[in-house]
Amino acid sequence: MSIEVHPIRGIPEVGPGDDLAALIVDGLDVSQIALTDRDVVVVTHKVVSKAEGRIEQVSDDREYRELAEREARSILRRRGDLLITQTEHGFICANAGVDRSNVADGWAVLLPVDPDRSAHRIRLRIERAMSVSIAVVVTDTFGRPWRRGLVDVAIGVSGLPAILDLRGEPDAQGRTMNVTEIAIVDEIAAAADLVMGKADAIPAAVVRGLDLTGNGRATDLVRPQEEDMFR
């Protein structure tokens, strides 16, 4: 099984109240991509948040920091202007996901209130418009504690398992794999980022060729505190 990842071009600057699903459908048309069943539409949360009005004015660094603190459920570490936080959703990331890049000067973009629900809404609207059965993944760009560089991960999912549970399945030697849960939606998010590019204003992509069905949520990816060795 091979996969393809196609950027969705032609999505204009998104603002509060915009119908993002309709803009994606238009973009698919511009990009000459005809969705088929089991395609995965990957969207950066930034356009989701903007469409949902999850943007706020921040006039300076102090206001930005206060906003990040307000959006955080808890703060794990603080170093200069950088906060490592847990968000209300449970995700652990910098500055509660509040971001000032790719937004007009003087504004910051917050995470969607419920990104799994956002993914589900977008999915239903695209499915209705195009008469297909697809999945939607909403992404953000996260750092990692021990590895330099950022990667895109899933913060919202609809129509896919978040984690592929291979525990108990035999490996290629017939030996039972005892700890193999793959964070499949994070791998999908990373693959999609390869065609999006931070500077190019391509906020969405289609991942085609995966044969996955299921109904996970991105919050399934949150490691419960009692399992967590690094807080």
Added chain:
Amino acid sequence: MSIEVHPIRGIPEVGPGDDLAALIVDGLDVSQIALTDRDVVVVTHKVVSKAEGRIEQVSDDREYRELAEREARSILRRRGDLLITQTEHGFICANAGVDRSNVADGWAVLLPVDPDRSAHRIRLRIERAMSVSIAVVVTDTFGRPWRRGLVDVAIGVSGLPAILDLRGEPDAQGRTMNVTEIAIVDEIAAAADLVMGKADAIPAAVVRGLDLTGNGRATDLVRPQEEDMFR
């Protein structure tokens, strides 16, 4: 720019002394993939390690744990049989990367001694055999502290930058992005894993369509201890 990810089929069980590059070239032939310039060949370290003889007998859990401790430069956390370690390369992962899945019973696979060099060697041999200019990424499957599920990451690279440094480039609003270093090889590793599948014995894939050149090393991804807030 779209990308494609193709599994390389037909690579047999690999053992110490095998010419892995030649086996990959044969697999490309079986898979009817004609490599072109700038293709990225992604290989799981497991076959690299086996070809390099980096396997050891472990007769029981105690011997396995001792081997993992011996392979670790330091141990960050210990919980039951799980060690979170830093390897000699600097990577932080479970059990120093020593793994008993997908290997014959009674054996464990270690990480390559120098996975960047392994990637480079495989690259040169494939390039010579097929008269193309490619990149090679060697991967392993790592957990993450705060997110459930494993993802594939790069532990060896040749012919690619490890990190795409967008710092100082303007974003789509013309605003300078100040902290945007993308761990591009980790995203490539994750994308490749989508077609490899843990249980399917497909140890390699081709990622096609990226337009990247550079000469990074996977060890570029190791966050220096002084930047690290979570040890």
